[in-house]
Amino acid sequence: MTDSAKNTPDVAKAYARIKPYIHKTPLLHSNLLNEMLGSKIYFKMDAVQKTGAFKIRGVLNHLLVLKEKGKMPKKIVAYSTGNHALAMSYAAKLFGIEARVYLPENVSPIKKRIAKYYGADVVEVATRQEAEDAAAADGQNGFYYLHPSDDDETIAGAGTMCYEALLELNQTGEKTDAIFGPCGGGGLLSGSYLAKELLRPAAQLHGVEPRIANDAHQSLNSSEIFRFTHSPETIADGLRALSISSRTLKYLRNLDEFHLVDEEAIRYWTAWLIQMMKITCEPSAAISMAAAHSWLQHQPQNKVILILITGGNIDPEFYQELSTLDLFISA
Structure with missing residues (x-):
């Protein structure tokens, strides 16, 4: 198997x-x-x-597993091309936790607006690589880093x-x-x-x-x-x-x-x-x-x-x- x-x-x-x-x-x-x-x-x-x-499905499962283990974070961070940011922002609002998302400048404007509407701290950077690096750095500095896909x-x-x-x-x-x-x-x-x-x-x-x-x-x-x-x-x-x-x-x-x-x-x-x-x-x-x-x-x-x-x-x-x-x- x-x-x-x-x-x-x-x-x-x-x-x-x-x-x-x-x-x-x-x-x-x-x-x-x-x-x-x-x-x-x-x-x-x-x-x-x-x-x-569909991204809300993965974000919710990830956070709910943490909640079951008594490890729900107070602050989460991620990078995204848009839909992961929306899911994370929505879930953070749902569970009453703080969210920060790093978005490269070529992300769809509507996705940026919706992420902000859900209350996330939206930080725009020039490139996807900068977004990834900034999110990973925050993950080492008090935030829980929620990767868009690299997690069981x-x-x-x-x-x-x-x-x-x-x-x-x-x-x-x-x-x-x-x-x-x-x-x-x-x-x-x-x-x-x-x-x-x-x-x-x-x-x-x-x-x-x-x-x-x-x-x-x-x-x-x-x-x-x-x-x-x-x-x-x-x-x-x-x-x-x-x-x-x-x-x-x-x-x-x-x-x-x-x-x-x-x-x-x-x-x-x-x-x-x-x-x-x-x-x-x-x-x-x-x-x-x-x-x-x-x-x-x-x-x-x-x-x-x-x-x-x-x-x-x-x-x-x-x-x-x-x-x-x-x-x-x-x-």
């Missing part, structure tokens, strides 16, 4: 732990899309989760998104063939691997990255972890991680396939989901549909696909731009 298999029950425990604090998010589908692709595509909509993204309890919490979706699909009798999820720091895919091993081991798990932000892909094809020196300027702002961790790499090695997606396809599928399904989703989430679309071109029909729509915190101006974009590519 592998180490990751031994840890599989943690996702179920995490789900029971955080369930009172989160929304049970819906599974949506599009008859039009299913007819076009000859398969059943289900979208797990954590874009409508509290704080607008955070991974288990992140995995509850996939776990919740598979529970519902299993109850309806659907046999999921493949699951597609984005890769930033790798925490979501790590937790999703644990979830699918518990509820649907036969399902394939596919990781997805922007082609210009392919640190995980390079790490998977190397003997060491690849790290960017500067945040990649991808439209998928939630996937601008400089690198994955050795912890998440261990899980990512269990993926069935890993896909790289060009910026044009990310933009197109974000616009398609917004216009045709009337949902709000970030490019960092829509990227998974782009990969699934490409993959399905080479598969037999009648597949059952689960797409993890991880977040919906998108700036109004960008949303308006995408809502009027000409859908010039045929699905």
Whole structure:
């Protein structure tokens, strides 16, 4: 039995732990899309989760485990490209603790505004590396450092998104063939691997990255972890991680396939989901549909696909731009 298999029950425990604090998010589908692709595509909509993204799941599980142990910190700190900051700020307000988040200047403006609204001390710095360094330094100076993905309890919490979706699909009798999820720091895919091993081991798990932000892909094809020196300027702002961790790499090695997606396809599928399904989703989430679309071109029909729509915190101006974009590519 592998180490990751031994840890599989943690996702179920995490789900029971955080369930009172989160929304049970819906599974949506599009008859039009299913007819076009000859398969059943289900979208797990954590874009409508509290704080607008799946990240709250990992943060809550992490903090609630500390609370169970009588070790709830008084001050927490993190760096983020946005959604982790929102989750941490929300959870800090919920539990009455102090939060500080370091955000690089290229973070989406709406994410900065919401983090401040929740009451966090938002500190803007020039680069992602500066944000990471500053958060780590505070972690050595009175703050509890809450990493976005490099933690077992955070991974288990992140995995509850996939776990919740598979529970519902299993109850309806659907046999999921493949699951597609984005890769930033790798925490979501790590937790999703644990979830699918518990509820649907036969399902394939596919990781997805922007082609210009392919640190995980390079790490998977190397003997060491690849790290960017500067945040990649991808439209998928939630996937601008400089690198994955050795912890998440261990899980990512269990993926069935890993896909790289060009910026044009990310933009197109974000616009398609917004216009045709009337949902709000970030490019960092829509990227998974782009990969699934490409993959399905080479598969037999009648597949059952689960797409993890991880977040919906998108700036109004960008949303308006995408809502009027000409859908010039045929699905």
